[in-house]
Amino acid sequence: VKLHGIIPPLATPLDDRGAIDVGSLRRLVAHQLDGGVDGLFLFGSTGEGPLLSDAERAVVLREVVESVAGRVPILAGVMDATPARVVAHAASARELGADAVVAVPPFYFTHSQLEILSFFRELARMSPLPVVAYNIPVFVKTSFEPATIETLAREGAIVGLKDSALDLAATRQIIVRTADLPDFVVMTGLEQMVDVAVQMGMAGAVPGLANVAPRSFATIYAAAKAGDYARARQEQERMVRLMDIVRQAHSGQSFIAGAFSGFKTALTLLGVIESSRMHAPLSELSVAEAERVGAVLREVGLL
């Protein structure tokens, strides 16, 4: 599996009682594939992955594997607090039909670069699926240094990097340092920077906002790959404006709940999923806030 293009981190639709809403999930997958995406990433942040029980994860992965039917690769996040459980998630992902796993450095405790190396080496040894490293310091709260990522890439412990760090200058250092490794891919998680990512030499993007507008992101990627940066930038700037849907929560939600609930709310307004319900203990948008999400969708012409 060599990853490229737009690989949305799939939201996990819940029904009003908080259970996995399989019908909505099926429609969401269809919405993505119709939009022209190149892969799907389950159990990422947008997918509220760390909050899902093993049973919930299995329901989602089974359904997505069946819906996708081999058309695009499926990545499964394996973030967890305990190293043994990260490995268990990887085994389960293989069994249920994923193509690769995505892992963050260990969190809760603040690990050193040496300990992060040790974690990924052991995971590479134990995982039955290729490992993509995931750098998201806003959640992991530990630096995952370019030199550490280069070492893991060079050893073959990881086949790629999803970089959601805000510091693209550091990402660029990684790109330059791994330029001689033809099979190693770097992808961005930043919704606002997909055209730029292609220009910098990245293989693609994993933008949460693509749940809402997969076709727009496929367009940005295709235009940039074709060298039409003006067209790519135009659509990208529309997506910058669309990102206002993540900033509508003002009634006690965490930023993250507001952001991901913003995606889900947009998907309900577009008729793709049934409910914007978040996994406990995350809270969703109020009715008034949801209306502002609708206003943003209208401003960019999606509604």
Next chain:
Amino acid sequence: VKLHGIIPPLATPLDDRGAIDVGSLRRLVAHQLDGGVDGLFLFGSTGEGPLLSDAERAVVLREVVESVAGRVPILAGVMDATPARVVAHAASARELGADAVVAVPPFYFTHSQLEILSFFRELARMSPLPVVAYNIPVFVKTSFEPATIETLAREGAIVGLKDSALDLAATRQIIVRTADLPDFVVMTGLEQMVDVAVQMGMAGAVPGLANVAPRSFATIYAAAKAGDYARARQEQERMVRLMDIVRQAHSGQSFIAGAFSGFKTALTLLGVIESSRMHAPLSELSVAEAERVGAVLREVGLL
């Protein structure tokens, strides 16, 4: 169970292959009880709790319950990434004989105070054991505000607080705000501040360093409770000097690995446990670093 006094967060001794070392664990528990401690807290940070598998947790808890034989209360940490697993840990802790559970606010995602309230209310509803809240922002990386803690205490969702935040002024706010709740206890996790904690009105302390010197901490607590703050301060300052054992790691370990490995190294030098091995991926002290731990033990007269 109304907690008071010195309740060490027990280290988890491992053998040289990384498995739970039950013999060392038994000696460590005896070392604590001989030192006069008033409870034991398993699976805290010092116990590398978040890194332990379910099987490892069960081995430890069974052994400690048997060794303690009801002489002091046993608290079990239930920190985990997934809310469903926090509840599962609580059920298992009850089954295996713990007296209370200790839970941090949800981590990885940065939750709002509203979401933290929701998390603890649900945990209180689901847990078969009383819940002690644990404020340790250095790991959880989310503020757990005095007003939130007061609300949970007032609702009876939590029976106490272990506060390992550095900001004792905030702790004092909590003490003043909950002064009318006779059954709610506040304990400090700060090794250097046990005498002060008693003076401020806290019920006790959960100091990692008490693994090494339980009798010293029992002395500080007893002297302070008796109003002999001069004696308490004298022994407390000896413990401030002993804390230098957490600062001897300089060969690529995380601070936390260096600190907890410092405790384990001291316990091996005192003949209590066999090995200073840390749970993967945390790394332990080098031989040269362990020698400096020995030097600190000698300086304060423990060796």
Next chain:
Amino acid sequence: VKLHGIIPPLATPLDDRGAIDVGSLRRLVAHQLDGGVDGLFLFGSTGEGPLLSDAERAVVLREVVESVAGRVPILAGVMDATPARVVAHAASARELGADAVVAVPPFYFTHSQLEILSFFRELARMSPLPVVAYNIPVFVKTSFEPATIETLAREGAIVGLKDSALDLAATRQIIVRTADLPDFVVMTGLEQMVDVAVQMGMAGAVPGLANVAPRSFATIYAAAKAGDYARARQEQERMVRLMDIVRQAHSGQSFIAGAFSGFKTALTLLGVIESSRMHAPLSELSVAEAERVGAVLREVGLL
């Protein structure tokens, strides 16, 4: 000058046009001296020192020197961005009659411990007045490590430390490390911890809240010095409740503007100063917020 006791960081009263209000300043100094304070610290954070022009600083220092008339020592903050100006402030403080200067590590750029040492050594060489080091990481945003402070104390470059860091465990490390230096004093800046500071062996406190309630802080200090910790704690807890006046700003002010404006508002309600006006660009409390400050004053019996 050997510092001890309660040394309030004096607020800088402004009139409604933003100029130094000398009459209010005179009454504020009298309020402090009547309250039994042991010194005055000008141009600290509470005094909005870094925002004052040279001319404003001179007006304040001249007036306070004249009002105090040698009854207690006067410390002058010399915080500034440019090292040459820190030295110039020290020269001017000497000329205008201060007894010591108070300096933070260099800020804006993030300096290393080596560079902080170099800064204080040069300041000690150039300053005509003794230098008190001021650790306030919330503003300086650089760690000022116990080992660095110990080195400066041992060299005689600094005669004392005002520690406003929240981490009292680190302060305690400094106290223990400098216990053999009889002329070196450590004072806390934490309003909520004055009794504790005395118990830990500190020489006194520099609490902003003492502007409002100097007599209460003098009482806490005297009771704790006399070993009557129960009495000290009782009055200290009253001050913990009074600190709610720093948390009443909810209309766009910075936390710091809300806090210091809270002090000034309380002083206007007590009839000590004329206006709660803050130095530009800091904003003051709204009328509704000021009413809540009044409510807090009434709750603790000051109004």
Next chain:
Amino acid sequence: VKLHGIIPPLATPLDDRGAIDVGSLRRLVAHQLDGGVDGLFLFGSTGEGPLLSDAERAVVLREVVESVAGRVPILAGVMDATPARVVAHAASARELGADAVVAVPPFYFTHSQLEILSFFRELARMSPLPVVAYNIPVFVKTSFEPATIETLAREGAIVGLKDSALDLAATRQIIVRTADLPDFVVMTGLEQMVDVAVQMGMAGAVPGLANVAPRSFATIYAAAKAGDYARARQEQERMVRLMDIVRQAHSGQSFIAGAFSGFKTALTLLGVIESSRMHAPLSELSVAEAERVGAVLREVGLL
């Protein structure tokens, strides 16, 4: 003055006694103009601006105004702790011949967005020169939010933004929000992202590394402006490798001293300036570290 292109933040050459080295400064200016830069920015971070005395600033600005002789615009940083001094720097910059001033939000205290607005509005009112806002959270340590910047741009209080924040997604938000303001320019301070900045629609860049390699940055800018992103990226990646000169300090310097001293060291090795001396209290590279800077220069073909 409408800014565009490459505007290096000029280093401030010092001689071995720490005084401004006017001869080196003259050669450095010539090196920049020969390299094809479009402006010069004095007293930025790279220029150690906040550490310079008024006299030192005047020497530098006079010399640069004379050397440049009107060929490119000159911007003068006016960062200082006290608002009155920021205004005084602006007056002095005008008098000595600068074309615009560059100001950061107030620092030391952590100001709110409302207070930042107030600061810039007052500066705009008082400054005899147009004001460029400078967002550099690594030093200012306060968020300067896109909405705040948009407001100031829309009011005409600022004519441009130099954005050195790492978060280019936020910069992009600013670009989109101010796209209808034809006279407002956004420039990046990120050395590694100049091609990307042009692609995103920025007017240019203010890269510290351009001190060392002005011609390379002029090439990147020109190629990107011409739509030749492949050529721009190629030279940009060479500059990413050259940035390793900022990471060679390992003997107690702050990161910033190591970085800026890396620039100065490279300039001495290229024969442009005499000494890599830094302004006190910043420390410079050791001889061994300077050799590694030389090795990097050789790797990218500059030596």
